[in-house]
Amino acid sequence: MGHPRWLSEEESRAWHAFLAAGALLNRRLDQQLKDEVGLSHLQYEILVRLSAEPRHEMRMTELADSLFNTKSGLTYQITQLEKAGLVQRRACTWDVRGVKAVLTDAGQEMLKRAAPGHVATVRELLIDVLTPEQLIAVADGLGEASRRMCDGNASGPR
Amino acid sequence: MGHPRWLSEEESRAWHAFLAAGALLNRRLDQQLKDEVGLSHLQYEILVRLSAEPRHEMRMTELADSLFNTKSGLTYQITQLEKAGLVQRRACTWDVRGVKAVLTDAGQEMLKRAAPGHVATVRELLIDVLTPEQLIAVADGLGEASRRMCDGNASGPR
DNA sequence: CGGCCCTCGTTCAAATTTGAATCGAGTTTC
DNA sequence: GAAACTCGATTCAAATTTGAACGAGGGCCG
Numbered sequence: 366m367g368h369p370r371w372l373s374e375e376e377s378r379a380w381h382a383f384l385a386a387g388a389l390l391n392r393r394l395d396q397q398l399k400d401e402v403g404l405s406h407l408q409y410e411i412l413v414r415l416s417a418e419p420r421h422e423m424r425m426t427e428l429a430d431s432l433f434n435t436k437s438g439l440t441y442q443i444t445q446l447e448k449a450g451l452v453q454r455r456a457c458t459w460d461v462r463g464v465k466a467v468l469t470d471a472g473q474e475m476l477k478r479a480a481p482g483h484v485a486t487v488r489e490l491l492i493d494v495l496t497p498e499q500l501i502a503v504a505d506g507l508g509e510a511s512r513r514m515c516d517g518n519a520s521g522p523r
Numbered sequence: 524m525g526h527p528r529w530l531s532e533e534e535s536r537a538w539h540a541f542l543a544a545g546a547l548l549n550r551r552l553d554q555q556l557k558d559e560v561g562l563s564h565l566q567y568e569i570l571v572r573l574s575a576e577p578r579h580e581m582r583m584t585e586l587a588d589s590l591f592n593t594k595s596g597l598t599y600q601i602t603q604l605e606k607a608g609l610v611q612r613r614a615c616t617w618d619v620r621g622v623k624a625v626l627t628d629a630g631q632e633m634l635k636r637a638a639p640g641h642v643a644t645v646r647e648l649l650i651d652v653l654t655p656e657q658l659i660a661v662a663d664g665l666g667e668a669s670r671r672m673c674d675g676n677a678s679g680p681r
Numbered sequence: 682c683g684g685c686c687c688t689c690g691t692t693c694a695a696a697t698t699t700g701a702a703t704c705g706a707g708t709t710t711c
Numbered sequence: 712g713a714a715a716c717t718c719g720a721t722t723c724a725a726a727t728t729t730g731a732a733c734g735a736g737g738g739c740c741g
Contacts, residue, residue: 369639376650379662383649385669387545388591393672405727425690433546438728440691445727462689462736481527490672491541492534495664502660504537506653511543514551514648563697583720596698598721603697620706620719 390490397486402479407432408446409483411439412468412476415452421468424457428466451475548648555644560637565590566604567641569597570626570634573610579626582615586624609633 372380394406404412414431415421423431429439443466446452451472457463468476495503530538552564562570572589573579581589587597601624604610609630615621626634653661 369642370646371642372645372650375658375662378666379653379658380645380650382662382665382669383545385591386665386672387541387549389669389672391545392591407727426688429690433543433550435729436690437692437730441727457689460689460737464690484527484529487530487538488528491668492530492538494668494671495537499660499664500533500537502657503664504533504540506657506661507540507544508536510649510652511540511547513652514544514547565697584718593699594720595700595722599697615719618707618719622720 386491393490394483394486398479398483401482402475404475404479407434408442408451409476409479411442411446411466412451412472412479415466415468416473416476421473422455422465425464425466446472544649551648552641552644556637556641559640560633562633562637565592566600566609567634567637569600569604569624570609570630570637573624573626574631574634579631580613580623583622583624604630 391406398404398406398409410432411428414428415423425439425443426436429436432439434442443452443454446466447454451469453467453469455465455467457465492500549564556562556564556567568590569586572586573581583597583601584594587594590597592600601610601612604624605612609627611625611627613623613625615623650658
């Protein structure tokens with residue numbers, strides 16, 4: 366660690382592109398969803414996660430983890446979604462402490478309404494911009510990076 | 524627009540990887556900077572932008588744009604950085620309305636102290652994880668995507 | 682059982698972000 | 712020359728995020 370290895374021209378280009386694309390994309394997606402159906406991107410993702418589940422329900426902590434969000438942040442958002450009638454809280458049967466978030470019919474409806482526009486935007490702004498090779502490189506490279514970050518190595522090996 | 528083209532297996536993989544990597548990386552970088560020098564990632568980036576400028580100064584709006592942030596958000600952060608003595612506001616000479624943010628000596632000092640750890644983390648978590656081909660694909664692909672999003676096409680051609 | 686530690690979800694205050702409204706100063710238009 | 716507009720930056724209230732602390736339960740060892 367004594368010698369900071371700076372980023373090369375190419376590395377810097379990649380890093381900046383990654384940062385910029387992330388920031389811009391998040392902004393656009395938020396905007397698109399807000400305009401079209403009145404959801405934030407985070408809220409949309411919550412609905413997606415629930416919908417992907419067999420019984421359309423998930424434990425709070427599990428959901429928070431899958432979204433890379435804090436538990437308290439999720440508590441807040443679920444409360445919002447509950448007020449909007451898109452999600453319901455339900456006690457967990459086997460674990461008295463547990464709470465499950467369940468997608469309501471209105472929630473599914475909303476998702477069905479929101480998804481096409483969202484996917485179209487993701488396509489237009491990112492997916493369809495990439496060449497097939499770039500797409501695979503992104504899937505493999507960023508996939509590997511996020512996999513490593515998930516495996517609780519809070520500070521990494523050294 | 525009538526037929527929503529869903530994402531293929533590969534496309535979905537790329538999109539999820541992109542989302543996950545962005546979220547995780549942001550979290551890690553924020554944490555690392557906070558722990559090591561007490562700055563948020565955004566604040567660090569502000570210092571970097573200023574430092575890259577010939578006279579270590581930039582107009583508020585220009586700075587906000589370069590960070591893909593709102594003007595009011597930047598106003599807040601510059602105020603924080605000013606309290607910390609890392610940045611100073613200065614009236615713009617030629618445009619009476621303008622305000623320039625200027626990096627102070629303490630700001631440069633801070634940057635010098637923060638950069639090595641930050642770069643090391645970026646390397647460890649992303650750059651060094653990618654193969655050379657993936658690196659170039661990310662730089663090119665995401666670079667192109669962010670370029671398109673910048674060119675004020677608020678909704679894209681259709 | 683009883684103590685001890687861990688987990689689940691929430692609550693709370695503080696920090697940050699957002700977007701609309703505002704203020705002051707240029708610029709344009711007629 | 713003045714109303715009308717634009718631009719740069721700030722202000723403000725409301726929404727959201729963060730992280731520490733809390734309340735209730737599990738689970739395990741003695």
